Amino acid sequence: MPGTVQSIERAAAVLRLLAGGNGRLSLGEIARSLDLAKGTTHGILRTLRKVGFVEQDRLSGHYQLGAAMLRLGTGYLDVNELRSRSINWADPLASRSGEAVRIGTVLDGQVLVVHHVFRPDDTFQTLDVGSLLPMHATALGKSLLAYGAAPPASLDRFTSRTIGTQRELAQALRLVRENGWSCDIEELTPGEASVAAPIRAYGGLVVGAIGISGHVERLCDSRYHPLPHLVATVRDAARAVSRDLGAARR
């Protein structure tokens, strides 16, 4: 069969075997059942384990289907884990940009703020972890939309600059995919701008977005373009988190 990938076929067979079998299977049993070499089987199991589709019993070393297999489709990275894994990179981003940092993920067609670092000027600010932002009017939301999140049904207007039509939105998202980053210039709040980039996990899957937000005069040049060094800082942070989450280097 031209154009198929043998290792994926074999991985699918391993999953079917584990799903159909009674309880846990050893490496030897799996290799024998599928008539594969032990080394090949072990490589496949190790990869499936890394992505959470397979779990290994600590005592017996036997394999079974992983919890992630059962939760396919409901988002696989726990939001609290996303925060924990990105906290070390969000702090330097706030320090280098001088702006507040937020990390967001998709929840029911909106952006759920899972982490927030204050703007590092020691003024009074309030944590807004847990709050929801509109997808089409924020840089975080656009980074999520550009890489697979379902678009919102209605495009609520917040300012005169908010994207108002699906056509405009599609065009904006094409640009995000081309550039690898997103921005909102006074599209949610007058005088405010934000810049964000996607966070990827294994296989390149986008699981969240990280970005900065602040006064438009600080984030943009006189032509309302985000400052290149800020964009680079945001993208560096997104790449650092992605690498820790197992995405390949790009």
Added chain:
Amino acid sequence: MTERYVVAIDQGTTSTRCIVFDRRGQLVSLAQQEHKQYYPRPGWVEHDAAEIWRNVERLGPEALRRAGATIDQVAAVGIANQRETTVLWDRATGNPVGHAVVWQDTRTDTMVGQLDAAPGAEGVRHRSALPLATYFSGPRIRWMLDHHPGLRERAERGEVLFGTMETWLIWNLTGGLHVTDVTNASRTLLLDVHTLDWSAESLAFFGIPRAMLPEVRPSIGVFGTATAAFPGVRIGAALGDQQAALFGQTCFAPGEAKCTYGTGSFLLLNTGAELVRSTHGLLSTVAYQIEGEPAAYALEGSIAITGSLVQWFRDQLELIASAPEIETLARTVTDNGGCYIVPAFSGLYAPYWRSEARGVIVGLTSYITKGHLARAVLEASAWQTREVVDAMNADSGLALKTLRVDGGMTSDNLLMQFVADVLDVPVVRPLAAETVSLGAAYGAGLAVGYWPDLEGLRQNWHRAGQWLPTMEPAKRESEYANWQRAVSRTFDWIQA
């Protein structure tokens, strides 16, 4: 001009990290590796010191590679380490004698009980400013000398050496320098905290030969030049991890305090040049000493089990797959359902110091779900903090106004909110979660002139997050009363 950096080694209880910092004290890159935990018997905890050194040897270059930096861009390296963990090794071969005995290990409890009642114990307590407890290194050295045939004779001849982790690492980094710093030395029960040198009387009390001990040095000052892992780079600082976190939080002035939430949690209050003796169950310890300056001291509230309770929930009960999922699980319910967990796994440390206590789960009914248990796990960390804060307020006569926090558990918003609620003060997280490493880097950078002074470092501290108390006073009081009743259930479990 090429950028220059400072590297920190954070040799912790569960893992070792190497972190590259820039001039603003911001993390540039990080490499981390867990090491194996050995639990050969109930109450015993061991590490393989050789494995830990191999990790450092690998992580150093790895961190530099990730930063895209070369070794000549490193101005200095600083060390922060798990404290009290005891390593013995052969001077000639550099091979460890058995496994390192970890700070949580309670194998010395019977011996410590006997020593505590022996003549001379009062003098040891006075000179070290510590209670006699299994927590500290001195009794562990004695135990190892007693249990390895022929070891005492070799130690007397100086053929076997003692060190805490920073001593072991510096020995290996420099190819044979045998030194410790005052903060680590102050956790052995063997140091005289006034003279800052080993006490001959305390050594005699424990029967430990002077020949096996390292030279005591200030925490901040050049220890030597590395020949391995970071060849050619000066080692500018070594501090116990909790003291390093105090330094990383820039708590340089008397009255400034922080609490670090890792495997255990440790509240340290800088008391300045004055050694304050607690009357409420806290320890007195050396906070840091800059070469050529007098030492700064601290009061410490040590909590043995906080993050490791989450770890236990994950690894032993298997109710969650990763530590942060405890927050997700805890948020499936709105309160603890009347359930409390007191994790007295190694007895209770501050402010009780009850080695015979063991953990309890109380208030169980058929109503309790794993969500309630998850809440109880997180709440236990907060209530234990409340107990050491109360002790500190009582000792200092002043009420803590805000709590500065750091460590892995500070990424848990539910926990941080609960800490603010039960303390009734704002809880503040700085713009640097890896404060232990930052403190070691600050010390090393100061020692070589990378940073000019403490005041400059203060400018790097910024508020990254803050949780304000919202709990009703009546609820706080009744919950605290429940917690204290739960604690009383742990007492007298182990019977002599």
